[in-house]
Amino acid sequence: MPELPEVETTARALRPLIIGRSVVDVWNNWPPTIVTPSFSHFKSRICGQQFIDLTRRGKYLLFQLQYDTLIIHLKMSGHLAVVPRQASVHKHVHTIFELDNNCQLRFRDQRKFGRVYLVSDPEQVVGKLGPEPLAEAFTPEVLRTRLQNRKRALKPLLLDQTFVAGIGNIYADEALFYAGLHPQRTADSLTDTEIIRLHAAIQKVLQMGIEREGASIDLYVKPDGSKGDMQNAVAVFRRTDMPCYVCGTPIRRIRLGGRSTHFCATCQPLAVK
Incomplete structure (x- = not known):
């Protein structure tokens, strides 16, 4: 999508x-x-x-x-x-x-x-959409406030368009990787430092996607029919069993909230240290 x-x-x-x-x-x-x-x-x-x-x-x-x-x-x-x-x-x-x-x-x-x-x-x-993640008004403090008292796992929460608008399966997986957060971590378990990392990672991967004019992974092509380039820059999405670019651990794939979810178990540990 x-x-x-x-x-x-x-x-x-x-x-x-x-x-x-x-x-x-x-x-x-x-x-x-x-x-x-x-x-x-x-x-x-x-x-x-x-x-x-x-x-x-x-x-x-x-x-x-x-x-x-x-x-x-x-x-x-x-x-x-x-x-x-x-x-x-x-x-x-x-x-x-x-x-x-x-x-x-x-x-x-x-x-x-x-x-x-x-x-x-x-x-x-x-009218019911959440904030725009690349807008100046979307600050780490806004994200912190929206995460408070939520017990949902991070991956399905990021896909909820009333929580934040525009993030789908590709960029949710990528953002959680760059933030070093396991997709099954619950929103209310994040520390202030982790929230700041997640905010930065969300903006990083969305900006990357825009600069590369989208990810032509399924049916998406640009209006002129040419492909985007973000599919060549993904860190974890659809890289199941391939080595993590950071640590070499094979990328894992699980089903979470009915969606395929990709992550590195070493770079994104589930246990909170």
């Missing part, structure tokens, strides 16, 4: 191609993609509106229009691209936004889990 770095990469690539353009038509052949409003209302409401800005909130893309906000969540396999109208349409493209410059914004989604919203207030969709 595209996580914060992949979604940020998508936003940065699409922004110059979208801003100033207007929607003149919409096509969709998989109704569940459009969450709200109904497709007929969606189409009549968005057509004629101009794109003013494109931002990101967690894993959501927020296309600011003149009167509404178009919100898209890529989910497991979503991909967005702006292409000439005459370009051949991939079989997994299920939603097309016709633009006023003979181009189209196409939403390709092989697994069909992606979702699209058109709302007057973005908070209707993203």
Whole structure:
């Protein structure tokens, strides 16, 4: 699933191609993609509106229009691209936004889990998300406060989008590795020093992901179809039985909260010293 770095990469690539353009038509052949409003209302409401800005909130893309906000969540396999109208349409493209410059914004989604919203207030969709982990306001003290009195294991907690927005399986594993924290440690067991390490590690791996334009591990590619490079820089994710780059211990894989979890048992000990 595209996580914060992949979604940020998508936003940065699409922004110059979208801003100033207007929607003149919409096509969709998989109704569940459009969450709200109904497709007929969606189409009549968005057509004629101009794109003013494109931002990101967690894993959501927020296309600011003149009167509404178009919100898209890529989910497991979503991909967005702006292409000439005459370009051949991939079989997994299920939603097309016709633009006023003979181009189209196409939403390709092989697994069909992606979702699209058109709302007057973005908070209707993203209001329950946790803080942005790369924002200046997200300080170690904020993280400390959010960890207090929580007894959940760290890995599933980091995946909880109401706890902190944008982190998924890849970057949770990577952040815990760089913080030296076992994924089964409980949130309330962390010392102040460990919280500071976790805060720094979260920001480190997300920045790495953005700089490398995402991880092309499953279906993710950038809007132009090329691959990101973060998959070549992961320390533990999907490196099961391969040696840890730091100590040489084979990377372990367990199931935690229903998700595959990768870690180094030496660099990330479960026992608190």
